[in-house]
Amino acid sequence: xxxxxxxxxxxxxxxxLLSKIxxxxxxxxxxxxxxxxxxxxxxxxxxxxxxxxxxxxxxxCSICGNLDVENPCHICESSKRDRSLICVIxxxxxxxxxxxxxxxxxxxxxxxxxLSALDGVGPDDLNISGLVERASDPxxxxxxxxxxxxxxxxTTAHYITEQLKQFEINITRLAHGVPIGGELDYLDDGxxxxxxxxxxxx
Amino acid sequence: xxxxxxxxxxxxxxxxLLSKIxxxxxxxxxxxxxxxxxxxxxxxxxxxxxxxxxxxxxxxCSICGNLDVENPCHICESSKRDRSLICVIxxxxxxxxxxxxxxxxxxxxxxxxxLSALDGVGPDDLNISGLVERASDPxxxxxxxxxxxxxxxxTTAHYITEQLKQFEINITRLAHGVPIGGELDYLDDGxxxxxxxxxxxx
Numbered sequence: 138x139x140x141x142x143x144x145x146x147x148x149x150x151x152x153x154l155l156s157k158i159x160x161x162x163x164x165x166x167x168x169x170x171x172x173x174x175x176x177x178x179x180x181x182x183x184x185x186x187x188x189x190x191x192x193x194x195x196x197x198c199s200i201c202g203n204l205d206v207e208n209p210c211h212i213c214e215s216s217k218r219d220r221s222l223i224c225v226i227x228x229x230x231x232x233x234x235x236x237x238x239x240x241x242x243x244x245x246x247x248x249x250x251x252l253s254a255l256d257g258v259g260p261d262d263l264n265i266s267g268l269v270e271r272a273s274d275p276x277x278x279x280x281x282x283x284x285x286x287x288x289x290x291x292t293t294a295h296y297i298t299e300q301l302k303q304f305e306i307n308i309t310r311l312a313h314g315v316p317i318g319g320e321l322d323y324l325d326d327g328x329x330x331x332x333x334x335x336x337x338x339x
Numbered sequence: 340x341x342x343x344x345x346x347x348x349x350x351x352x353x354x355x356l357l358s359k360i361x362x363x364x365x366x367x368x369x370x371x372x373x374x375x376x377x378x379x380x381x382x383x384x385x386x387x388x389x390x391x392x393x394x395x396x397x398x399x400c401s402i403c404g405n406l407d408v409e410n411p412c413h414i415c416e417s418s419k420r421d422r423s424l425i426c427v428i429x430x431x432x433x434x435x436x437x438x439x440x441x442x443x444x445x446x447x448x449x450x451x452x453x454l455s456a457l458d459g460v461g462p463d464d465l466n467i468s469g470l471v472e473r474a475s476d477p478x479x480x481x482x483x484x485x486x487x488x489x490x491x492x493x494t495t496a497h498y499i500t501e502q503l504k505q506f507e508i509n510i511t512r513l514a515h516g517v518p519i520g521g522e523l524d525y526l527d528d529g530x531x532x533x534x535x536x537x538x539x540x541x
Contacts, residue, residue, distance in 0.1 A: 151390065184360075187356050190349055192379050195376060205347055230369060
């Protein structure tokens with residue numbers, strides 16, 4: 138049986154909510170709660186305000202699915218973005234990863250997950266119809282499918298490719314191979330075989 | 340240079356606050372923020388409210404240092420507690436650990452850390468004077484010093500013992516030895532030596 142650590146409903150409620158944050162378990166949630174109380178003014182109250190304000194103001198972009206206070210989001214609205222190029226990703230975290238890398242200047246489309254027979258996720262559960270709609274834009278020339286290199290991610294990539302075949306656009310995917318800085322000795326066989334088969338002239 | 344993940348001030352502010360919670364780093368804070376946004380109504384808003392409410396209502400008990408919505412706390416006020424016994428601990432987390440164990444029925448005294456020459460923590464930075472004050476209560480018979488079994492914890496225990504010598508009370512400490520369920524092979528030498536030296540008749 139889980140025993141109330143503090144015998145105090147408000148604190149217990151906070152700890153049980155904190156323990157639901159991915160990355161925190163019951164023990165680290167207790168530690169976090171105590172730290173937060175020690176830093177009431179510099180951390181706890183600002184965090185409460187930030188959570189309430191993000192819950193209120195941040196919404197998914199109705200075009201691409203990115204999270205922003207504006208709708209459409211700042212990327213969809215930006216005049217500096219290449220509108221002939223859409224990169225399809227699973228999740229907003231992937232969008233952030235590509236933005237941190239800083240080399241992609243096109244638009245995005247967040248589908249919100251992968252097809253998964255096991256988890257019962259079908260095409261209608263993902264934002265693929267929105268992508269097909271955007272694909273009919275005559276300005277669009279290329280769709281880069283950047284779903285994760287997992288089985289589900291690649292299944293989803295194939296499904297999306299099928300859906301986009303009707304349009305006259307290039308459909309590409311990210312290159313697979315040896316990660317920069319990676320040592321061959323530590324790579325899995327699948328990546329090594331792919332890297333060999335996709336070898337490029339020096 | 341740290342790159343803004345979302346290019347969105349509100350979200351970035353939330354992520355930077357989340358990353359200050361012990362147990363979360365920048366990457367897990369980003370993941371946590373996305374999960375929170377996905378669970379706005381069941382997790383994010385309740386968490387914001389719980390944080391604000393605990394920040395407002397939970398305070399250290401003016402007698403023992405425990406955290407509670409009431410002052411004095413429910414332990415100090417309880418008629419079921421043995422008032423002849425005070426257990427001295429470093430932190431509220433230690434109080435919770437003892438309460439979870441459920442066997443101690445006395446009162447507590449949280450000193451709020453340990454003496455530490457390295458970190459510049461002196462006796463005046465800890466709530467030791469409050470303990471000395473409570474020790475003059477004629478009802479009190481025993482003080483159990485349950486600071487951690489670290490160098491700083493034990494230094495602090497010795498200092499507290501010195502301060503309490505003037506009173507006619509028993510001063511005890513937790514037993515050291517083999518943890519229940521522990522295997523000798525995995526124990527450190529210090530614990531094994533202590534367990535041997537403190538051996539008890541069968």
